[in-house]
Amino acid sequence: MSTQASTAPAVAEPVATAESSARRTWREFRRNPLGLPAVVIVAVLVLVGLCAPLITAAPAGYGPDVLQAPSAAHWFGTDNLGRDIFAEVVWGTRASMLVAVCSSALAIALGVLVAVLGAYFRSLDTAIGTLVDLMLSLPVLPLMILIAALAGPSLPVTVAVIAAFSWPEVTRVVRSAALSVVGLPYMDAARVIGGGHAWIIRKHLLPAVAPVIVVSVVLTASRAVLSAAGLAFLGLSDPRSWSWGRILYEAQQSGAMSSAWWTTLFPSIAILALVVSATLMSIAYNDARNPRNHRR
Amino acid sequence: MPTALRFAARRVARGLLTLWFAVTATFLLLRLLPGNPALAVANPNMTKHDQQLLLTQYGLDQPLIVQYGKYLWQLLHGNLGMSFTQQVPVSSVLLARLPWTLLLTGSALLVTVAIGVPLGVLAATRRGGVVDRLVQLGGVVGQSLFVPSVGIFLLFFFGLWLRALPIGGAYSPDASGAAWYGDVAAHLVLPCLSLMLLQIGSYVLTLRASLIDALGEDYCELARAKGLPNRTVVWKHALRNALLPTTTLVGLQLGFLVGGAVLTETIFAYPGIGRGIYEAVTQLDYPVLQGAFVLLAATVVVANMLTDLLYGVLDPRVRTA
Numbered sequence: 001m002s003t004q005a006s007t008a009p010a011v012a013e014p015v016a017t018a019e020s021s022a023r024r025t026w027r028e029f030r031r032n033p034l035g036l037p038a039v040v041i042v043a044v045l046v047l048v049g050l051c052a053p054l055i056t057a058a059p060a061g062y063g064p065d066v067l068q069a070p071s072a073a074h075w076f077g078t079d080n081l082g083r084d085i086f087a088e089v090v091w092g093t094r095a096s097m098l099v100a101v102c103s104s105a106l107a108i109a110l111g112v113l114v115a116v117l118g119a120y121f122r123s124l125d126t127a128i129g130t131l132v133d134l135m136l137s138l139p140v141l142p143l144m145i146l147i148a149a150l151a152g153p154s155l156p157v158t159v160a161v162i163a164a165f166s167w168p169e170v171t172r173v174v175r176s177a178a179l180s181v182v183g184l185p186y187m188d189a190a191r192v193i194g195g196g197h198a199w200i201i202r203k204h205l206l207p208a209v210a211p212v213i214v215v216s217v218v219l220t221a222s223r224a225v226l227s228a229a230g231l232a233f234l235g236l237s238d239p240r241s242w243s244w245g246r247i248l249y250e251a252q253q254s255g256a257m258s259s260a261w262w263t264t265l266f267p268s269i270a271i272l273a274l275v276v277s278a279t280l281m282s283i284a285y286n287d288a289r290n291p292r293n294h295r296r
Numbered sequence: 297m298p299t300a301l302r303f304a305a306r307r308v309a310r311g312l313l314t315l316w317f318a319v320t321a322t323f324l325l326l327r328l329l330p331g332n333p334a335l336a337v338a339n340p341n342m343t344k345h346d347q348q349l350l351l352t353q354y355g356l357d358q359p360l361i362v363q364y365g366k367y368l369w370q371l372l373h374g375n376l377g378m379s380f381t382q383q384v385p386v387s388s389v390l391l392a393r394l395p396w397t398l399l400l401t402g403s404a405l406l407v408t409v410a411i412g413v414p415l416g417v418l419a420a421t422r423r424g425g426v427v428d429r430l431v432q433l434g435g436v437v438g439q440s441l442f443v444p445s446v447g448i449f450l451l452f453f454f455g456l457w458l459r460a461l462p463i464g465g466a467y468s469p470d471a472s473g474a475a476w477y478g479d480v481a482a483h484l485v486l487p488c489l490s491l492m493l494l495q496i497g498s499y500v501l502t503l504r505a506s507l508i509d510a511l512g513e514d515y516c517e518l519a520r521a522k523g524l525p526n527r528t529v530v531w532k533h534a535l536r537n538a539l540l541p542t543t544t545l546v547g548l549q550l551g552f553l554v555g556g557a558v559l560t561e562t563i564f565a566y567p568g569i570g571r572g573i574y575e576a577v578t579q580l581d582y583p584v585l586q587g588a589f590v591l592l593a594a595t596v597v598v599a600n601m602l603t604d605l606l607y608g609v610l611d612p613r614v615r616t617a
Contacts (some may be wrong), residue, residue: 280436
């Protein structure tokens with residue numbers, strides 16, 4: 001496969017560089033056979049989450065049809081209390097997305113802040129590096145369980161707990177990217193012309209590590225989905241809202257798990273589809289923006 | 297060898313630092329979280345008077361620093377408090393469960409290495425081949441798996457559909473003698489397989505990448521130029537060096553593996569610490585939850601120290617670094 005990228009002149013007018021590099025990344029992204037389908041799946045799931053009330057009524061309780069296999073009336077079957085599993089999955093999409101977006105936003109904000117401060121003010125870096133290493137080497141799930149159980153399961157607690165233990169991974173990735181940028185001559189130049197710390201970080205350091213942050217956002221969000229589902233599976237989710245993990249938890253609690261395959265299959269597919277697509281999306285983006293992959 | 301000794305001492309010191317951090321973080325979290333600190337030691341069903349009594353008994357009405365000192369002192373003596381629901385020390389509840397968790401995670405690690413190394417070699421030596429493509433896809437999907445979903449699938453397929461393997465517990469009550477070991481092994485297969493599927497992808501991908509790098513190095517070129525068979529170059533020369541980053545990964549992923557074990561044990565009613573955590577959550581048995589984290593953290597730290605020391609044996613360079 002040959003591309004225009006190799007034949008096009010490498011040097012464009014300075015003004016157009018940012019524009020054309022974004023366009024080139026997008027073109028490379030589209031050429032990846034797994035990139036676009038992944039985006040479509042994530043977009044569909046986001047849409048389902050946003051439009052849940054338009055798609056189906058909230059799963060309300062206790063219908064007469066208990067543990068029915070999938071049918072025209074109940075696409076995904078019903079659970080042990082006669083609730084429609086399709087409705088549970090659709091509304092679960094909403095909660096799972098919300099947790100993923102909020103906790104990843106918090107973790108990214110905190111993680112990037114710590115990473116950039118550490119890379120820029122070198123005196124902080126050793127302490128930050130040690131802290132990140134320590135946190136990454138501990139078994140995080142048992143700690144999340146302990147805190148969620150103490151604080152009482154609710155949506156904000158889930159978000160806070162997941163964010164509190166996801167930022168070190170963000171810091172680790174962003175920090176190593178930031179460290180390699182800080183040593184470059186243009187950072188010295190920015191300092192020489194009298195730029196303040198805040199200005200240099202905002203205008204020069206952050207844009208340089210932005211692509212790493214983009215990848216980190218997607219990966220953190222998809223890991224947050226898994227963590228939230230894990231907590232919910234152990235019974236630590238908001239009892240007032242449905243999530244994919246909670247459907248599995250209820251199936252396990254009621255014993256329906258081993259007799260009615262539909263109670264666990266559909267939420268499992270939802271989790272897998274979202275996490276795999278998000279991961280593929282970030283891999284495709286990473287490949288697309290890496291110029292080494294352009295001539296293949 | 298003083299250098300080797302110094303290396304070992306440094307790794308042990310780092311392990312102790314990690315453990316101190318875990319213990320201190322738990323202590324602070326439990327005290328600084330909004331809410332009643334009595335919850336950490338006192339059963340919510342107790343009367344106010346009894347709770348106050350317990351607070352005094354545990355010293356929770358004393359200054360934070362005094363509490364911290366006492367907490368560390370108790371931990372050093374292996375005292376993790378009393379379980380709310382079973383009137384026994386937390387440590388004896390958890391230590392009875394620890395061997396099962398060690399058996400499960402240990403065997404999952406072994407199987408991962410036993411299958412992962414040949415797969416990684418095959419993927420790296422036949423780049424672009426069928427195995428390579430499957431490995432790359434499996435690496436992505438593997439990291440995205442939700443453990444309970446995998447467990448449920450295996451349980452349905454092997455346990456309920458094929459009826460080939462037991463679906464829960466760690467042993468049958470009626471097995472004894474030599475049959476007992478076979479029975480334990482049969483119960484171990486499905487949980488172990490779930491954990492293996494969860495982590496094998498990242499190992500194989502790491503091994504593949506580092507093996508490809510190693511095969512491009514001069515010493516492999518030289519080995520080939522000497523006329524050594526390709527097999528020897530791959531397995532004796534390149535693989536030895538390529539295994540080093542994979543060893544690091546084993547250490548890094550231990551915390552993740554333990555998290556997976558908690559969920560796997562819950563699905564398969566496996567009587568390890570993870571299942572204990574699940575039961576403690578349903579009964580809001582906070583001392584058990586806290587003890588389980590401290591014990592799992594200690595296990596991970598010790599295992600990490602062992603991999604670090606093993607790394608020192610495998611790669612003499614890090615001993616002097």
